Amino acid sequence: MSVLHICCNLAGSTVFPQLFEALAAQGLEQVVFVPEKRAADLGKNEPRGVKTIRAMTVRQSDALFFFRKAQRSVPAIEKQIDLSGVTLIHAHTLFTDGSIAERLAKKRGLPYVVTLRYSDIEAIWKYEPHLRPMARRILGGAARVVCLGGAAKEKVLGWFTGAARDALDEKLHVIPNGIDPAWLDGEPRTTPHAPVRVGFAGRMNERKHPLDALNAAHAAGFDVVACGDGPLEEKFCAAMRAGDRYLGRISGTDAMKAFYADCDVLLVPSSAETFGMVYLEAMSQGVPVLYTKGQGFDGQFPEGEIGYAVPCGDVRAQAQALGRVMQGYAERSKRCIEGARRYAWPRIAGMWMELYRELPLRGSCQRS
Numbered sequence: 001m002s003v004l005h006i007c008c009n010l011a012g013s014t015v016f017p018q019l020f021e022a023l024a025a026q027g028l029e030q031v032v033f034v035p036e037k038r039a040a041d042l043g044k045n046e047p048r049g050v051k052t053i054r055a056m057t058v059r060q061s062d063a064l065f066f067f068r069k070a071q072r073s074v075p076a077i078e079k080q081i082d083l084s085g086v087t088l089i090h091a092h093t094l095f096t097d098g099s100i101a102e103r104l105a106k107k108r109g110l111p112y113v114v115t116l117r118y119s120d121i122e123a124i125w126k127y128e129p130h131l132r133p134m135a136r137r138i139l140g141g142a143a144r145v146v147c148l149g150g151a152a153k154e155k156v157l158g159w160f161t162g163a164a165r166d167a168l169d170e171k172l173h174v175i176p177n178g179i180d181p182a183w184l185d186g187e188p189r190t191t192p193h194a195p196v197r198v199g200f201a202g203r204m205n206e207r208k209h210p211l212d213a214l215n216a217a218h219a220a221g222f223d224v225v226a227c228g229d230g231p232l233e234e235k236f237c238a239a240m241r242a243g244d245r246y247l248g249r250i251s252g253t254d255a256m257k258a259f260y261a262d263c264d265v266l267l268v269p270s271s272a273e274t275f276g277m278v279y280l281e282a283m284s285q286g287v288p289v290l291y292t293k294g295q296g297f298d299g300q301f302p303e304g305e306i307g308y309a310v311p312c313g314d315v316r317a318q319a320q321a322l323g324r325v326m327q328g329y330a331e332r333s334k335r336c337i338e339g340a341r342r343y344a345w346p347r348i349a350g351m352w353m354e355l356y357r358e359l360p361l362r363g364s365c366q367r368s
Contacts, residue, residue, distance in 0.1 A: 001356060002029040004077070004086045004104075006097040008058065009117075010034045011041035015177050015277075016092065020047040022178065022349035028356075031081055035073045035100065053080050058096070066131060069096055070103040083108060088143070088359050094120035095131060098138040111143035111359045115175075118296075121155055122272040132159075140164070143359050145172045148275040150299035173355060176300065178348035179280050182253050184341055186285040189333040192264035195243065196222040196326060199263030199287065201256070201278050202270070204230030209312065213267045214239055216318035225262050260285040265325055270295060271312045279307075284340035286333040288325045290318065306336045 003023075010016050010032065020032060024047075031051045036042060037058035046052055057072040077083070077100075089105055089112040091097035101112040124131060136159065139145055145168065147153040153174055160168050198217035202208040210232055217224045223243040226236065227250045237246055250259060260266075266282040266289045273296035279289040280297075283306055291297040293309040303309060308321045325332065 002085045002087050003031075003356065004081065004083070004089045005030060005032040005092060006035070006073075006077075006089065006100050007032055007092040008035045008037075008096040009093060010052075010054075011036070011038075011044035014045060014180065017045045017047035017050075018178060018180060018345055019349065019352070020050045022345035023352060024049050025346070026349050026353055028353065029085070031086075033073070033077050033081065033100075035069060035076075035096065053077075055080065066095070066099065066134065070099045073100045074104050074107065077104060086110065088112065088356065090356075091115065091138075093117055094135055094138060095124050098142075099134065102138045102141055105141070112141070113144045113146065113355070113359070114138060114142045115146045115148075116152065116156060117148070118273070118275075121152055125159070136160070136164075139168060143171065144355055146175050146355070147172065148174070148176050149296045150174055151294055151296055152275075175348065175351045175355065176343060177275050177277060177280075178345035179277070179284060179340060179343045180253065181344065183257075183281055183284040184344060186257075186337055186340070188330065188337050189264070189286045190330045192326060192329055193223075196220075196264045196322075197225050197262060198222045198322060199260065199266045199282065200224060200226040200228070200268060201259065201266065201282075202228045202268050204228050204232040204236055206232070207271050209269045209271060210236050211239060212269050212313065212315050212318065214244070216267060216269075216315045216322060219315060219319035220322040222322060225259070227256075227259055256281060257285060260287050263287055264329075265290065265307070265322060267310075267318060267322065268292075269310055269312050269318060273297065280340055280343055283336035286337050288329070288332050288336055290321050290325060301339055306332065306339050 007016050034054040035057045036054050042054055055076040057076050058069050062069050089101045089110055091101035091114045094114055094116045098114045105112040157165055200210050200213040204210050214224050225245050227247040229249040260282055266287050270292050276297040279291050282289050289307040290310050292312045298309045307325055310318045310321045
């Protein structure tokens with residue numbers, strides 16, 4: 001088995017190199033093709049020990065003429081990569097990577113897998129309806145389709161009706177992101193701070209609803225510790241009370257671990273999320289989490305095990321959930337540690353290996 005990954009977002013997230021390295025550790029033969037738009041991204045997040053080919057095949061004008069990405073990328077792949085041993089293609093986004101994978105798969109008679117991420121579901125599908133027929137065609141031709149969580153899966157199924165929905169449901173799987181092993185050293189908490197400290201970590205924008213988190217914490221009688229930056233930063237700071245702290249933008253694993261050490265519970269009531277790595281990172285440090293009902297992290301764990309799903313925009317319900325999540329705190333903190341370790345990359349890579357092995361052999365797809 002040999003996999004060609006198409007990954008336009010390699011430079012933007014450490015999730016991808018960590019996945020490719022974990023797959024390599026399990027013996028997978030693979031090569032990564034990166035269709036780049038910015039020269040500054042060349043060389044960023046290069047996975048160790050995995051052959052990676054980057055090519056400047058994406059242009060700014062492709063937002064209007066989307067098909068040109070695939071027109072330029074397929075010849076670049078064929079020129080720079082020996083495809084004779086490749087048995088399947090994995091597109092790591094629906095639109096950019098999926099359009100390339102679909103064209104190459106048809107030409108070469110290869111099966112392909114598509115993963116859907118935030119930009120696919122919450123941005124491009126919503127706001128560029130002229131691309132929806134292409135998306136449906138890519139999904140229809142895929143051998144397997146993967147979402148990061150059950151909530152995202154239900155959204156994607158909602159794009160189809162009747163027999164098309166049933167056909168997609170049969171090949172639609174859920175495989176979450178993994179977590180960097182550097183996070184898996186947390187210890188359970190025994191008692192919270194007095195007063196309780198509610199953490200918020202994320203962009204200070206309308207999608208993340210930082211003011212709702214602040215107001216919910218105040219309604220529960222708790223303090224707030226927040227990090228992040230964005231357009232709502234000034235309003236957030238103006239609404240803070242004595243005992244609250246705003247740390248601005250912080251980055252790096254060690255800095256974020258120190259942030260979580262200062263928190264007792266994390267509340268990030270995002271209106272749109274396909275996974276929510278911030279919740280998993282908090283859990284790895286023994287911090288219970290409140291996540292948005294019907295969004296990416298909802299359904300990853302049974303309700304109440306590591307926290308609760310809360311309705312976006314309902315500050316009162318969020319405040320009530322903050323009170324509930326502090327009950328049985330030490331035991332819930334322990335479950336958070338245990339739960340986060342289930343997302344270790346070897347386990348997640350194993351889920352991908354199992355899915356890859358289910359796929360039809362090279363040449364089983366029809367050429368056109």
